[in-house]
Amino acid sequence: MNKEIVIKTDKLTKRFGDFIAVNEISFEVYKGEIFGFLGANGAGKTTAMKMLIGISKPSSGNAAIAGYDVYKQTELIKRNIGYMSQKFSLYEDLTIKENIQLFGGIYGLSDDQIKTKGESLIEKLGLQDEADKLVVSLPLGWKQKLAFSIAILHQPKIVFLDEPTGGVDPITRRQFWDMIYEAADNGITVFVTTHYMDEAEYCHRVSIMVDGVIQALDSPEGLKMRYNAQSMEEVFLMLARGAKRSD
Amino acid sequence: MKQLLIFIRKEFRHILRDYRSMLVLLGLPIVQLLIFGFAITNETRNSSIAILDNAKDETTQKIITKFENSRYFDIDRTLTTNEQIEAAFKSGKIKLAIVFQSNFQNELAHANKAQIQLIADATDPNQATTLVNYASSIIMDYQNELNETNKLPYTIKTETRMLYNPQLKGAYTSVPGVMGMILLLISAMMTSIAIVKEKELGTMEILLVSPMKPWLVILSKAIPYFIISLINVATILILSVFILGLPIQGSLTLLILATVIYIFCALSLGLLISTITETQQEAMLISLLGLMMPVVMLSGYAFPIANMPFVLQALSNVVPAKWYIVIVKGIMIKGIGISQIWKELLILLVMTVLFLTISIKRFKIRL
Amino acid sequence: MKAVELKNIIKTYSTKKETITAVDDVSFSVEEGEIFGLIGPDGAGKTSIFRILTTLLLADKGNAKVLGNDVVKEWKTIRDIIGYMPGRFSLYQDLTVEENLDFFATIFNTTVQENYDLVADIYKQLEPFKTRRAGKLSGGMKQKLALSCALIHKPKILFLDEPTTGVDPVSRKEFWEMLKRLKKQGITILVSTPYMDEAKLCDRIALIQKGKILSINTPVEIVKQFGQNLYAAHSENMFKLLNDLRAFPKTKSCFAFGENHHLTLDGENIEELKNYLAERGHKQLTIREIKPEIEDCFMQLMKAHPNPSQREGL
Numbered sequence: 001m002n003k004e005i006v007i008k009t010d011k012l013t014k015r016f017g018d019f020i021a022v023n024e025i026s027f028e029v030y031k032g033e034i035f036g037f038l039g040a041n042g043a044g045k046t047t048a049m050k051m052l053i054g055i056s057k058p059s060s061g062n063a064a065i066a067g068y069d070v071y072k073q074t075e076l077i078k079r080n081i082g083y084m085s086q087k088f089s090l091y092e093d094l095t096i097k098e099n100i101q102l103f104g105g106i107y108g109l110s111d112d113q114i115k116t117k118g119e120s121l122i123e124k125l126g127l128q129d130e131a132d133k134l135v136v137s138l139p140l141g142w143k144q145k146l147a148f149s150i151a152i153l154h155q156p157k158i159v160f161l162d163e164p165t166g167g168v169d170p171i172t173r174r175q176f177w178d179m180i181y182e183a184a185d186n187g188i189t190v191f192v193t194t195h196y197m198d199e200a201e202y203c204h205r206v207s208i209m210v211d212g213v214i215q216a217l218d219s220p221e222g223l224k225m226r227y228n229a230q231s232m233e234e235v236f237l238m239l240a241r242g243a244k245r246s247d
Numbered sequence: 248m249k250q251l252l253i254f255i256r257k258e259f260r261h262i263l264r265d266y267r268s269m270l271v272l273l274g275l276p277i278v279q280l281l282i283f284g285f286a287i288t289n290e291t292r293n294s295s296i297a298i299l300d301n302a303k304d305e306t307t308q309k310i311i312t313k314f315e316n317s318r319y320f321d322i323d324r325t326l327t328t329n330e331q332i333e334a335a336f337k338s339g340k341i342k343l344a345i346v347f348q349s350n351f352q353n354e355l356a357h358a359n360k361a362q363i364q365l366i367a368d369a370t371d372p373n374q375a376t377t378l379v380n381y382a383s384s385i386i387m388d389y390q391n392e393l394n395e396t397n398k399l400p401y402t403i404k405t406e407t408r409m410l411y412n413p414q415l416k417g418a419y420t421s422v423p424g425v426m427g428m429i430l431l432l433i434s435a436m437m438t439s440i441a442i443v444k445e446k447e448l449g450t451m452e453i454l455l456v457s458p459m460k461p462w463l464v465i466l467s468k469a470i471p472y473f474i475i476s477l478i479n480v481a482t483i484l485i486l487s488v489f490i491l492g493l494p495i496q497g498s499l500t501l502l503i504l505a506t507v508i509y510i511f512c513a514l515s516l517g518l519l520i521s522t523i524t525e526t527q528q529e530a531m532l533i534s535l536l537g538l539m540m541p542v543v544m545l546s547g548y549a550f551p552i553a554n555m556p557f558v559l560q561a562l563s564n565v566v567p568a569k570w571y572i573v574i575v576k577g578i579m580i581k582g583i584g585i586s587q588i589w590k591e592l593l594i595l596l597v598m599t600v601l602f603l604t605i606s607i608k609r610f611k612i613r614l
Numbered sequence: 615m616k617a618v619e620l621k622n623i624i625k626t627y628s629t630k631k632e633t634i635t636a637v638d639d640v641s642f643s644v645e646e647g648e649i650f651g652l653i654g655p656d657g658a659g660k661t662s663i664f665r666i667l668t669t670l671l672l673a674d675k676g677n678a679k680v681l682g683n684d685v686v687k688e689w690k691t692i693r694d695i696i697g698y699m700p701g702r703f704s705l706y707q708d709l710t711v712e713e714n715l716d717f718f719a720t721i722f723n724t725t726v727q728e729n730y731d732l733v734a735d736i737y738k739q740l741e742p743f744k745t746r747r748a749g750k751l752s753g754g755m756k757q758k759l760a761l762s763c764a765l766i767h768k769p770k771i772l773f774l775d776e777p778t779t780g781v782d783p784v785s786r787k788e789f790w791e792m793l794k795r796l797k798k799q800g801i802t803i804l805v806s807t808p809y810m811d812e813a814k815l816c817d818r819i820a821l822i823q824k825g826k827i828l829s830i831n832t833p834v835e836i837v838k839q840f841g842q843n844l845y846a847a848h849s850e851n852m853f854k855l856l857n858d859l860r861a862f863p864k865t866k867s868c869f870a871f872g873e874n875h876h877l878t879l880d881g882e883n884i885e886e887l888k889n890y891l892a893e894r895g896h897k898q899l900t901i902r903e904i905k906p907e908i909e910d911c912f913m914q915l916m917k918a919h920p921n922p923s924q925r926e927g928l
Contacts, residue, residue, distance in 0.1 A: 040782040042752035086780075137631075140656045166780060167808045169655030169823065170913050174869050181853045195782055196809075198872035202852075220873060231872065233783055240784040253720040257709065264708045449704035453763075456668050456698045459721040612689075613670050 004031040006158055006189045007052065011061035012070075014047050021047040023212035024061060029205075031157075034180060034190045036200045039209030040240040045193055046162070048209070052191070053160055054078050066157040079107065082151035082188075085162035089147030092136035096127060099135060100150060107154035121149045141172030145179060152183055159183065161192040165199065177202055197233035206232070208239050215239045250459055254467035258441065262471055272433055276479050279425045280486055294342040294378055294553060295323035297335045302351035310363075310389055314345070319381045336368050337581065342553075343367050343378045360402040367407070370580050379407050422487045423575035427568035428542050429483070430476050430506070431513045436534035438472050438517030443530040461612055469514045476510045487579075496582030502575065505588070508595050509571040515602035516567070522609040542568040570594050615682050617771055617802040618644035618667060623676035625662050636662040637673070638825035644804055644818075649797055651816030652806040653908070659825040660806040661701055664775045667804070668698045681770060697769030701776045703760040707749030711740050711759055714748050715766060722767030732799065733762045736792055754785025761792065772796065774805040778812065790815045810909035821912050828915040833908060840906040840914060842866075845884070846874035849896040858894050862887055869913060876910055 007029035014022040022044045029035045039045040050056035052065055054074030063070040066080040090099045100121065104114035122131050125145060135143060144164055152159050161180075165173045177199065184190050184204075192203065200206050200220060207217040216223055216239055220232055229235045262269060296314070300307050314320050323340055326332060335341045346364035348354065355361040365382050369375035383405050390403045442465070445451040454464055480503075487493045495502065516538065524530040545552070545563040552563050563569050570591040577583045585592075625637040637659045644650040652660050665671035666678055669689035678685045680692045705714050715737070719726045730737075736758050743751065748759060757777055764772060774793075778786045790812065793803055805816070813819045814833045821828040821836070829836055849855045856875055859868045864886070868877040879887065884901060891899055 040752075040784050041754050041780075163780070167656035169658075169916065170810060170909050171869070171916055172655075177870055178856070181856075185853065195780065195786075197783055201872040202870060236783050237787065240782065250721055250723070253717060257706070257713070257717050260713065261706070261708055448706070449700045449702045450706060452665075452668075452670055452700045453698060453704050453718070454721065455670060456693050456696065457718075457721045458694050458723055613672060 005029070006031050006066055007035075007063070007191065009052075009061065009063040012048070012051060012058050012063045013060045014044075014051060014056065015059040020212055022051070022058075025209075025212075025214050026061075027207060027214060027217055029158075029189055029191060031189055032184050032187050033205065034184050034192065034203045036203030036206035037191060037193045037209070038200055038206060038236060039193075043209040043240070044212040045209055049160060049162060049191075049193070053081060053083055080157045082154070082156040082159035083162075084144075084147050084151040084159070084164055086144075086164060086166045087162075090135045090143060090150065093134060095134055096122065096131050096138075096146060099146075100153065103150045104153055107156075109154055117153055121153065125149060141168045141176070144168055145172070145176055148176065148179055148183075152188055156188065158189040158191055161190065163193055163195060165194065165196060173199075197231065197236055200232040200236070208236060210239055210242060215242075251463055251467055254459070254463065255470050258467055258471045261441070262475070272437070272475060273479065273482070275432070276425055276429045276483050277486065279429065280421055280483060280491070293321050294319060294374075295340050296320050296343040296345060296378075296382075297324050297326050297332070297341045298322055299326040299329070299332065299344065299346045301349040302347045304350075304352040306352040306355060306361075307347045310347075310386065313385050313389055314382075317381070317385055319378070332366060336366075337583065337587075339577075341368065342374065343382060345382065355401050355403065359400070360404055362404045362406060364406045364408065370576055383407075422483060422491070422493060423572045423579065424546070426480065426483055426506070426575055427509075427546055427572045428539065429479050430510055430571075431516075431538055431542055431568055432534075433476050433479065434469075434472050434510050434513035435517035435520065435538055436531065437475075438469055438514055439520035439524065439530040439534060440527050441468050441472070442518070442521035443524050443527050447526055455612065461610060462607075465518060465610070469518070472517075473510055473514065476513075480506050493579070495579050497578035497584065501585055501588075502578045505571070505574045505578065505592060505595075508592060508599065509567065509574075512567045512571075512595050512599040512602065515599050515606060518606040519602050519609070522606050522611070541566045545569060546572050567595055567598050615646070616643040616679070617646045617648075617681060618650075618804060619679045620663070620667070621677050623663070623666060623673045623678055625659075625666065625671065625673050635825050637666070639676070640822075640825070640827055641676075642820050642827065642830050644802060646802050647797065647800055648817040649793060649803045649805065649815070651813055651819040652804070652822055653808075653810060653813045653816075653819050653912070654806075654822035655808050657824070658822045660822060661775055662825075664698075664700075664773050664804075664806065668696060668773055669693060695770045697764040697767065697772045699760050699764040699772070699774045699777055701779070703756040705748040705756060705760055705763065708747055710745050710747055711751070712744040714759060715762055718763040719766045724767045726766065729766055729768045732768055733765050735795060736765075737762050753781045754788070757781055757785060757789060758792075761789070765796070769801070771802045771804065774803065776806050776808065778807055778809060786812070810907070810912055813908040819908070821908075821915060823912075823916055823919065826919065828912070828919060836908060836911050837906055840911050842878045842914075843882070844904055844906045844910060845877050845879070845901050846871070846904045847877060847899070847901045848874045849891070849899040851896065854894075855891070855896060855899075858891060858896070859887075862890055867914070867917065869910075871907075871909075874904075876904070876906075878914075 005028050010026050011024040012022060012026070013020065013024050025048060037045060037049065047056065051058050051070060052063060054065070054070060054077040058070060065077045068076040068080065070077065091102065094102065097118065100118040101114055104118065109117065122128055127146070130138065138146070148161070148164065165176055168176065180190050180192070194200065203220065205217065205219050206223060207214050209215065218226065223232065223235045224230070227235045227238055229238065298311060300311065315322055324335065326335060332344050335344060344366040346366065348362045351361045363386060365379050367375035367379050386403055386405055390401060394400050445454065455461070484495070488495065520530055520533050524533060545559060545566045546568040552560055552569070555563065574588045574591045577588050620643070621641050623637050623640045624635070626633050626635045640659070640663060652663065654660055662671060666673050666685060667680055669685050669692050672686065681695060683691045685692060706717070709717065715726055740755060740758055740762070743755065748756060751759065761777065778789055781789070786809070793805065797803060816833065818830065818832050819836065820830045829839070831839070847855060847859060852875070856868065856870055859865055859875055859877055864880040864883050866878040866880055868875055888899065888901060
């Protein structure tokens with residue numbers, strides 16, 4: 001397998017005064033990989049992710065996202081990634097079509113592209129009858145699937161997913177992961193955070209952050225072997241229990 | 248009782264910890280007072296005037312007719328003695344009085360000059376200046392007409408007196424206006440936001456489920472803003488007396504009593520808003536658009552009510568600030584007593600009771 | 615007396631366009647001293663049920679009682695004896711940990727000292743941060759503080775609406791350990807959660823989806839009712855395996871499930887399946903029979919109670 005690197009960080013650090021939120025993290029993520037970014041609340045996940053997507057300036061260290069520098073080329077980074085979070089994904093007071101038009105437009109797709117890609121997206125999700133309905137009227141699981149589809153509409157190199165499946169029912173949650181697999185198969189790198197430990201098992205590689213540093217990084221099998229654990233939950237509990245800080 | 252005290256302490260903590268809002272709340276009256284000191288001049292129409300004609304001759308009749316025909320003025324009454332002027336102004340209807348000297352025509356014909364005195368109610372200095380200018384130009388018109396046919400130019404000298412506000416200070420309008428606005432802003436808007444915030448945060452759920460009585464929740468929300476409002480009243484009054492040099496002519500006790508009633512009225516409005524809104528944003532919008540706009544536009548503070556179309560004039564009656572501003576102007580500037588403002592006070596009280604009743608009826612013990 | 619009793623509760627919300635039935639003819643009861651879990655995804659109606667029981671919401675139809683008190687007529691009594699932790703950790707973000715606890719103690723007519731022993735266990739972990747504002751706490755800490763606040767007046771029943779949502783697995787585990795200790799002190803706990811793995815920590819559970827109860831029983835019994843052989847499959851390429859398993863004609867259901875795929879089959883066709891997969895080039899293939907988990911049961915029940923907005927496939 002030709003391992004093309006799409007995310008590379010080198011001693012990436014973020015300080016808030018005396019507090020070191022992210023402490024010299026270094027890792028690489030490869031093209032087409034599903035990379036699980038785990039950590040307890042307050043371990044520094046969110047801060048690290050903000051630096052990677054170019055909305056927070058690192059205090060020190062380096063990082064290149066899709067080949068672009070996180071200090072100087074944040075605009076280029078934003079154009080080459082997709083982002084979806086549990087908290088904000090779509091405008092609920094716009095219709096499905098309008099959301100597609102809006103985000104397609106934001107990411108610089110042409111009207112023709114938006115039309116053809118949007119139509120195939122709607123067809124694929126089986127939302128033909130709902131295309132002109134407000135997003136607010138959709139069940140949560142559908143919203144999240146739609147949000148993911150829109151986040152990868154512009155064929156980004158990397159898509160960042162921040163707890164995308166929180167509160168979603170078990171069947172839809174799996175359908176969501178089917179979509180993630182498919183995107184990865186098409187060469188989109190998936191960078192995902194989750195609190196569901198079974199989802200950590202679906203990732204190609206997983207990193208676990210504790211107190212601002214990456215405590216472990218390997219494939220789920222590798223981690224289980226190393227820590228002599230039955231499941232990722234055990235691995236996680238073992239590592240995160242050692243955490244000193246809670247915030 | 249302990250519940251209430253603890254709750255009020257908590258409210259003060261919320262307020263004090265949000266020091267930016269706190270600064271705005273306490274600093275706003277000062278800034279407003281200074282800004283609105285330089286108010287904008289506005290056109291005035293159909294102002295009621297009184298005429299004291301000490302000459303009663305042909306020339307004065309002609310000039311009076313000119314005033315009658317002017318769209319700027321309505322002659323409200325004709326006076327016979329100098330003493331009646333003061334009374335006419337205190338009635339509140341008269342904005343301008345025109346006094347002709349005795350032997351007007353004779354003086355003009357023989358000495359080539361005669362005198363007209365213009366006395367304006369300068370509680371609203373912009374309006375007073377405007378009216379005096381209009382009146383002067385009407386008189387000048389007449390003088391020019393006369394001079395077209397005469398070789399020797401006649402001069403009608405106008406003498407202007409600004410009643411109540413001799414130096415035409417903007418502060419005279421801005422002080423009552425700012426008080427009317429700030430108190431409403433703090434009491435109504437801040438109280439409604441503080442209550443709605445609990446709904447938004449989800450803490451209202453816990454409060455409702457607790458043994459704490461709903462009215463105690465409301466009361467503890469209102470008290471801190473009541474206190475801040477009083478601090479603001481003190482700031483405004485101290486500023487206006489010592490910095491702007493605007494003395495309080497009437498009774499300070501009466502002024503404070505009226506202010507407390509007005510604050511209650513504003514608090515009950517805030518409560519009403521909180522019962523019909525679910526988010527802080529909604530509460531803010533309704534307070535700003537539903538309360539602030541009418542206060543600025545319809546209270547007679549920025550624009551004279553007398554010049555508004557009938558519908559707006561009628562509408563201005565439901566704006567509590569309008570009545571409060573009338574009261575404050577009366578007490579602070581004209582020095583009138585309770586006998587002349589009891590009607591306005593009563594209106595404010597009735598409004599308060601009305602708002603409170605509706606809010607209590609609407610306040611939900613459930614979600 | 616039952617701690618909680620619901621009979622045929624229906625609650626609908628009307629918008630301009632449609633009427634949504636949030637709670638659809640729900641009946642169940644909770645025994646005193648048990649931990650009862652309401653398990654289901656977002657939008658299942660869990661919060662509405664909690665609000666009806668905590669007297670914050672009126673049901674359209676049906677009746678409900680909390681410790682024998684009617685939720686409509688005797689709402690005042692109920693409010694005095696219950697502890698409630700709403701879905702979002704409802705704390706004052708700008709007050710400190712200490713101030714929050716003090717405040718909630720006071721409005722419930724008690725003091726922190728009076729019932730300290732009840733919360734001591736939980737509050738000890740918060741003590742080092744007691745002067746920190748609640749808004750600056752991590753999710754796990756907020757959750758502990760919210761629980762302390764709900765407990766401080768020594769309620770007879772604790773209603774916890776999604777107390778572990780968005781909280782990391784470590785804090786979740788600690789939280790459940792706390793609930794076990796509270797149970798020992800005789801407090802009845804009604805808890806809701808979208809995390810299926812928490813179901814086995816409850817004494818009894820109700821699985822709920824789209825306002826309807828799918829099943830009520832002990833976790834062990836629910837698993838027993840699965841009634842089919844369940845297999846876990848694993849190979850080198852899990853994504854391909856999932857697609858191939860689904861394409862196998864005798865596959866009844868197949869879901870990714872952590873490191874394995876869980877599947878049920880028509881009849882006993884393991885050997886046939888193994889050959890089928892071997893033909894498709896799967897290496898290091900293992901298929902073994904396993905015991906179902908609550909999540910397997912939930913998905914099976916979801917399939918048995920299809921609803922219009924849940925479509926198959928993608």
